[in-house]
Amino acid sequence: MAKVEAVCISEKKGERKKPVASVELRENHGIVGDGHAGDWHRQVSLLATESIDKMRALGLDVTAGDFAENITTSGIDLVSLPIGSRLHIGDTLLEVTQIGKECHTRCAIFYQAGDCVMPKEGIFAKVITGGVIKPGDEMQKIA
DSSP states (O other): OEEEEEEEEOSSTTSOOEEESOEEEETTTEETTOTTOSSSSOSEEEEEHHHHHHHHHTTOOOOTTTTOOSEEEESSOGGGSOTTOEEEETTEEEEEEEESOOOSSOOHHHHHHSOOSHHHHOEEEEEEEOEEEOTTOEEEEOO
């Protein structure tokens, strides 16, 4: 079963995100109070716990939000989801818009480990149906 392990926000772009008890997603906007929200294709970012574990195996002390992801997942192979896939999470519906990203500036994690998983294994989505997401919510690919 795929599920949400953590939900994280930051006020500004380019910062590590902090885990919170829940987040409110607004249709065509993203997460209320998050610096990445807005009218664009990368409203919400997702990264798998399994990807974070790869960085831990390199000796880094990292956890949910350290890669600036909004939703940390488990039990779903995010990077295998084609663009256009839809994810039902709690009461929300997200549509995958991008797999990975170009890392224009090397982050602190890259300098510590010589690598970073977010550019290769993080995915981005837009909010189709808003609602609240919290750790423990089930995730399901529906299209």
